[in-house]
Amino acid sequence: MHTVVNRHYHQLNNIHIEERTLNDLKDNDVLVKVHGAALNKADLLLAMGKPFMIKLMYGLKQPKKIYPGSDFAGEVVSVGSKVTHFKPGDAVFGDLSGAGFGAFAEYLIAPESKIWFMPKGYSYLEAAAMPMAFGTAMTAIQKISDIKDKKVLVYGGSGGVGRFLVQALIYFGAKVTVVSSSKHFDDLKQLGVFDLLDYTKPDFLLPQNAYDVIFAVNGYQPLKSYAKALVRGGKCIVIGGSGKQIFGAMALGPFYGLFKHKRFSSVIASTGHETLQSITNLANQTKIDVQISQIYTLSQVNLAYKDFYEHKYTGKYLIDVQK
Numbered sequence: 001m002h003t004v005v006n007r008h009y010h011q012l013n014n015i016h017i018e019e020r021t022l023n024d025l026k027d028n029d030v031l032v033k034v035h036g037a038a039l040n041k042a043d044l045l046l047a048m049g050k051p052f053m054i055k056l057m058y059g060l061k062q063p064k065k066i067y068p069g070s071d072f073a074g075e076v077v078s079v080g081s082k083v084t085h086f087k088p089g090d091a092v093f094g095d096l097s098g099a100g101f102g103a104f105a106e107y108l109i110a111p112e113s114k115i116w117f118m119p120k121g122y123s124y125l126e127a128a129a130m131p132m133a134f135g136t137a138m139t140a141i142q143k144i145s146d147i148k149d150k151k152v153l154v155y156g157g158s159g160g161v162g163r164f165l166v167q168a169l170i171y172f173g174a175k176v177t178v179v180s181s182s183k184h185f186d187d188l189k190q191l192g193v194f195d196l197l198d199y200t201k202p203d204f205l206l207p208q209n210a211y212d213v214i215f216a217v218n219g220y221q222p223l224k225s226y227a228k229a230l231v232r233g234g235k236c237i238v239i240g241g242s243g244k245q246i247f248g249a250m251a252l253g254p255f256y257g258l259f260k261h262k263r264f265s266s267v268i269a270s271t272g273h274e275t276l277q278s279i280t281n282l283a284n285q286t287k288i289d290v291q292i293s294q295i296y297t298l299s300q301v302n303l304a305y306k307d308f309y310e311h312k313y314t315g316k317y318l319i320d321v322q323k
């Protein structure tokens with residue numbers, strides 16, 4: 001079968017396709033015929049070997065995991081002897097970032113714990129767009145006990161994670177304000193966003209004492225600025241953005257909780273059964289809009305990486321694997 005291979009950091013041009021024979025199925029494994037796969041920022045960072053932490057984790061000089069790809073959706077072909085949930089023919093989706101990668105391929109082997117049933121009424125490509133980005137959004141929302149009627153700010157809410165987060169928050173009854181550039185405003189209004197703030201304006205400032213919850217998805221604000229934007233007792237969940245923002249929340253978050261009555265925490269998503277199940281349940285209850293920017297074939301994956309690196313399009317970059 002054909003699979004995408006990457007043996008070097010920072011050489012998107014050299015990402016290519018090779019023949020690979022998969023290992024035998026272990027007892028808890030599932031063999032999946034992949035129909036759709038999606039690129040995430042994490043896949044790009046892995047291909048670039050940046051930040052340095054990536055090299056510490058995945059190989060100093062060259063990637064140890066040479067078969068890339070995290071998010072996928074496809075059809076179960078066969079299952080190991082101890083697999084309980086799935087049978088051949090089931091439509092499933094998942095994220096292999098915690099299980100050795102390898103989703104950019106015609107077939108993959110996933111541990112049963114890393115896949116779940118796709119939501120109904122969605123194409124394989126739409127489902128492939130969901131696991132990592134939507135899973136991160138659901139993990140972040142689960143950190144707030146009751147989101148209904150809360151005033152919520154999503155900082156950087158127009159991208160992969162942000163759009164799923166915004167839709168889920170609105171479904172759960174939050175009053176959502178989004179910070180993004182104005183090119184996304186029409187799209188975000190259609191999703192039901194209450195208010196929009198443009199971070200590119202020279203006079204852009206966050207309102208003070210305005211939000212019960214802030215999700216910091218992208219960009220950068222000093223923690224002090226998020227703390228001022230929160231009401232007393234408010235909570236800021238840091239999902240992504242600049243390294244300074246992420247590590248700032250980890251290092252200084254407890255200080256704000258103790259002395260300022262504003263709590264900070266961060267999210268590290270791991271897309272297992274529980275998270276995938278929460279996506280499927282929500283996407284079955286309400287139509288989730290998946291913004292597809294471009295669809296590539298497996299042999300065009302290096303182009304997909306390059307376009308993604310250059311921020312060429314808005315929305316998810318998807319791979320129609322069987323095309």
Ligand SMILES: NC(=O)c1ccc[n+]([C@@H]2O[C@H](COP(=O)([O-])OP(=O)(O)OC[C@H]3O[C@@H](n4cnc5c(N)ncnc54)[C@H](OP(=O)(O)O)[C@@H]3O)[C@@H](O)[C@H]2O)c1
Nearest residue numbers: 136156158159160161180181218219239240241267268269
């Ligand atoms: N914690 C976890 O487990 C986890 C999991 C997945 C992803 N992440 C992180 O989450 C972040 C978002 O990922 P993603 O997949 O959603 O990325 P993405 O699809 O590239 O989206 C980025 C969005 O952020 C907006 N943005 C860029 N610069 C901004 C700024 N200075 N201020 C406000 N908004 C800005 C962009 O909007 P414009 O076009 O308007 O600039 C774009 O829509 C990344 O840092 C990623 O590493 C974390």
